[in-house]
Amino acid sequence: MRTMMSDGESKPNTPNAPANGSHEPSIDTILRIPVNMQVVLGSATMPVANLMKLGRGQVVALDHRVGEPVDIVVNGRIIARGEVVVVDDDSSRFGVSLTEIVGPAGSER
Template identity: 55%
Template structure:
């Protein structure tokens, strides 16, 4: 079996022909492709009173609302767009996307 790259696939519409409407839509969006967005991967949240917060110091453990192995939330510009799992990439943390959130579900 030969290895295939993205360049081996022709950009076609749903019936195998070129999707001129899709090409036009992509061209119309081209100016937006370089707009920077803020992406956050949230491991979990914690809630406490100000007095509890003031007691925190070096070595304090902040308990989060997530269990080990539970998916983390991925936000783009403070909007929930996906969930994923934490992975190690070389010597850094990364996230493998496991679920894409539909826009009507992402307002939470």
């Protein structure tokens, strides 16, 4: 949808545009955007037939070994690697200790 201006030009309607005319969101707004973070212990590939046979108590072997770093993924992109730890103040919960930050295109920091 477009709005006609007094000089005959038209501009697009932006329903949530700030009143001060600025179209740039503030950094605070951006920093409050939630992201999904996952810690990936590993993965496995199997035919659907094998998947259908899985039952309670069966173990699926993953492609990562014990002691190998786990991938820390944010919105589908690996951003870091780390070690699985037990949370100090709640021994019933796991956490992850960052050991490596992965930069753009897989570079390490």
